[in-house]
Amino acid sequence: MVSFLARRLTLAIPVLLGILFVTFALSRLLPGDPCRSALGEHATDEICDAFNERYGLNDSIPEQFRIYINDVLHGDLGDSIRFGRPVDELMVERLPVTVELSFYAMLFAVLVGIPLGMVSAYYHNSAADVGTMIGANIGVSMPVFWLGLMLSYVFGVALKDTPLWLPPSGRLTAGVSIQPFYEAWGWNVNPDTLTFSGFLANINTLNAVLVGDWAGLRDALKHMILPAIALGTIPLAIIARMTRSSLLEVLGMNYVRTARAKGVRESQVVLKHAFRNAMLPVVTIIGLSLGSLLSGAVLTETIFGLSGVGRILYDSITGRDYTVVQAFTLIIAVIFVFINLIVDTLYAYLDPRIRLE
Amino acid sequence: MTDKNDNNGTSSVMQAADNSPLLQVSDLRTYFFTREGTVKAVDGVSFTVRKGEVRGIVGESGCGKSMTAMSILRLIDKPGRIVSGEVLFKGQNLRKMSRREMTAIRGKHISVIFQEPRSSLNPVFKVGNQLVEVLRIHKGGKRKAQREEAVELLREVGIPDPGRRISNYPHEMSGGMAQRVMIAMGMACAPDLLIADEPTTALDVTIQAQVLDLIRQLRDDHRMAVILITHDMGIVAEMADIVTVMYAGASVEEAETEALFENPLHPYTQGLIASIPVMGEVKERLDVIPGTVPDLIDMPPGCRFAPRCRARVEHGLTQCEIEEPHMIEAEPGHSVRCWLYEGEKTS
Numbered sequence: 204m205v206s207f208l209a210r211r212l213t214l215a216i217p218v219l220l221g222i223l224f225v226t227f228a229l230s231r232l233l234p235g236d237p238c239r240s241a242l243g244e245h246a247t248d249e250i251c252d253a254f255n256e257r258y259g260l261n262d263s264i265p266e267q268f269r270i271y272i273n274d275v276l277h278g279d280l281g282d283s284i285r286f287g288r289p290v291d292e293l294m295v296e297r298l299p300v301t302v303e304l305s306f307y308a309m310l311f312a313v314l315v316g317i318p319l320g321m322v323s324a325y326y327h328n329s330a331a332d333v334g335t336m337i338g339a340n341i342g343v344s345m346p347v348f349w350l351g352l353m354l355s356y357v358f359g360v361a362l363k364d365t366p367l368w369l370p371p372s373g374r375l376t377a378g379v380s381i382q383p384f385y386e387a388w389g390w391n392v393n394p395d396t397l398t399f400s401g402f403l404a405n406i407n408t409l410n411a412v413l414v415g416d417w418a419g420l421r422d423a424l425k426h427m428i429l430p431a432i433a434l435g436t437i438p439l440a441i442i443a444r445m446t447r448s449s450l451l452e453v454l455g456m457n458y459v460r461t462a463r464a465k466g467v468r469e470s471q472v473v474l475k476h477a478f479r480n481a482m483l484p485v486v487t488i489i490g491l492s493l494g495s496l497l498s499g500a501v502l503t504e505t506i507f508g509l510s511g512v513g514r515i516l517y518d519s520i521t522g523r524d525y526t527v528v529q530a531f532t533l534i535i536a537v538i539f540v541f542i543n544l545i546v547d548t549l550y551a552y553l554d555p556r557i558r559l560e
Numbered sequence: 561m562t563d564k565n566d567n568n569g570t571s572s573v574m575q576a577a578d579n580s581p582l583l584q585v586s587d588l589r590t591y592f593f594t595r596e597g598t599v600k601a602v603d604g605v606s607f608t609v610r611k612g613e614v615r616g617i618v619g620e621s622g623c624g625k626s627m628t629a630m631s632i633l634r635l636i637d638k639p640g641r642i643v644s645g646e647v648l649f650k651g652q653n654l655r656k657m658s659r660r661e662m663t664a665i666r667g668k669h670i671s672v673i674f675q676e677p678r679s680s681l682n683p684v685f686k687v688g689n690q691l692v693e694v695l696r697i698h699k700g701g702k703r704k705a706q707r708e709e710a711v712e713l714l715r716e717v718g719i720p721d722p723g724r725r726i727s728n729y730p731h732e733m734s735g736g737m738a739q740r741v742m743i744a745m746g747m748a749c750a751p752d753l754l755i756a757d758e759p760t761t762a763l764d765v766t767i768q769a770q771v772l773d774l775i776r777q778l779r780d781d782h783r784m785a786v787i788l789i790t791h792d793m794g795i796v797a798e799m800a801d802i803v804t805v806m807y808a809g810a811s812v813e814e815a816e817t818e819a820l821f822e823n824p825l826h827p828y829t830q831g832l833i834a835s836i837p838v839m840g841e842v843k844e845r846l847d848v849i850p851g852t853v854p855d856l857i858d859m860p861p862g863c864r865f866a867p868r869c870r871a872r873v874e875h876g877l878t879q880c881e882i883e884e885p886h887m888i889e890a891e892p893g894h895s896v897r898c899w900l901y902e903g904e905k906t907s
């Protein structure tokens with residue numbers, strides 16, 4: 204298993220280098236002028252020359268790439284042109300929002316999608332199956348922005364003043380704040396420099412658990428429900444359908460018949476013998492969806508007033524904020540690679556035949 | 561070998577004399593209700609199995625042999641359903657048992673080994689765990705003791721170095737080894753009845769012989785009964801004490817093995833036996849039965865074999881295509897479902 208992991212990690216290095224190159228190249232290929240995007244259309248040539256000089260944009264492209272690689276390898280992601288702040292600061296602010304949102308969306312999708320798919324497969328062609336699959340088709344075809352707006356309208360507006368009310372936007376109720384865990388634990392850290400603690404502290408629900416602030420946790424979770432449902436519905440439907448078809452196939456396998464013939468109880472036949480085999484393709488889908496959730500939650504973040512990765516990426520692309528685009532693309536790519544690594548590891552755990560190859 | 565066989569033959573006959581049948585299947589019918597129509601996979605099969613006896617069930621692919629076995633264990637998947645008949649095991653009707661009672665029978669009193677040993681083992685669990693699972697379900701006891709018992713079982717079925725093999729996954733084993741594991745699983749609880757569903761079809765000829773020997777030896781050691789399902793007349797001749805020949809979902813002939821091979825009554829059985837290639841005999845073509853098995857949805861109204869039957873034409877029988885013949889005892893201990901003999905009796 205260790206050599207398996209080492210091999211996968213080594214394979215990730217060329218992938219990451221490739222990503223560095225592609226994001227750099229793509230952002231340079233974008234038409235438009237970073238100076239005028241940042242300073243406005245009426246910026247004079249002199250001002251722009253000074254601006255370009257300051258951000259190193261006058262250097263040749265290969266030279267820019269050399270400097271960029273050098274900086275990245277030294278852990279320096281540069282400063283944002285538009286915000287005038289170090290990119291890693293922005294990352295500590297924005298990334299946790301998206302990570303948290305993606306996590307709960309995926310949790311919702313998995314916890315609901317897999318059981319639905321299983322019921323559907325086991326009672327296939329029954330009313331429950333047909334109903335679930337119709338629901339899944341609706342789920343897949345529902346635009347996120349529409350679902351998000353409907354959810355926030357129904358639960359945030361129409362049900363106001365009822366116990367079912369849920370906050371339609373933001374991460375915490377105004378006035379509520381959760382003390383960062385490193386402060387509570389008396390760690391002597393400067394939040395501007397220690398980015399990893401800052402990152403963890405900014406994942407509200409995790410931070411609330413770490414400091415034991417249950418009221419804060421409740422509040423943070425409440426804010427997560429609607430965006431997580433909006434974002435998780437499509438993956439849920441995909442997972443449900445994948446689980447169904449995969450389990451349906453596995454239930455017809457010879458070893459399932461063997462398990463029954465051995466006298467294994469029906470629940471165990473499904474949950475133990477069939478489930479593990481059926482999960483292989485589902486795990487792949489979960490990994491892929493999680494990756495796309497991390498980068499593609501722009502609509503959900505916009506509707507629910509969350510300032511996460513999706514929004515800053517969108518703003519940075521339109522504003523030609525090269526450093527931010529490169530840095531966030533890179534970090535998303537890194538996360539993607541790691542999710543894939545986890546998926547591969549899970550694969551090897553689930554199916555012993557893969558370990559040998 | 562012959563010596564051993566003879567001994568078994570006599571002892572099983574003696575057993576039969578003072579024992580009521582272990583398993584009694586009467587007029588079993590299992591239909592599959594598909595959109596295209598009702599597939600009568602098993603349509604009127606009756607036989608009994610006595611303690612220590614090897615009952616062969618033989619017939620072409622798709623004649624309902626396996627479905628008969630699955631019906632006994634009530635392992636028929638939708639859209640299939642056992643529509644009628646009785647399956648008495650030790651006097652209890654398996655069809656009337658609750659699901660829970662049935663689960664307790666499977667693997668403990670009646671166990672099965674299947675045709676494709678490697679795909680019949682779950683690829684994601686070690687063979688040892690799959691073996692221990694049977695012990696855990698039906699016997700209980702301590703984990704460590706179960707493991708030791710599993711090693712012992714693997715040793716008994718002739719797996720070399722069982723202590724190490726127990727940690728193998730199915731894909732790390734050859735087909736023959738996997739089938740031995742399946743047999744070990746089938747034997748784990750010393751069942752009264754072992755159903756072997758084409759146990760050697762997917763194996764090499766040399767391995768086939770070993771596996772058959774193993775089954776025979778285990779039968780002798782544990783005095784269990786075996787239902788041996790196969791399409792291979794050679795295996796039947798070698799293994800079975802008594803044989804049921806099936807055609808298109810129904811049993812057409814039943815006799816003790818020797819009698820069947822010496823004097824096959826049903827035209828279908830005659831065809832089957834004639835189609836066995838004989839060593840040293842050179843033929844232009846092997847004998848074949850003309851035509852194909854009828855569509856199980858759209859069965860001919862009379863005898864199912866009538867469209868392919870040469871004897872019918874030779875004897876000028878007309879009844880065959882109108883009315884289904886009945887299973888009658890044409891000779892003592894030798895039953896057949898054919899108008900050729902029913903006609904004799906009635907006229």
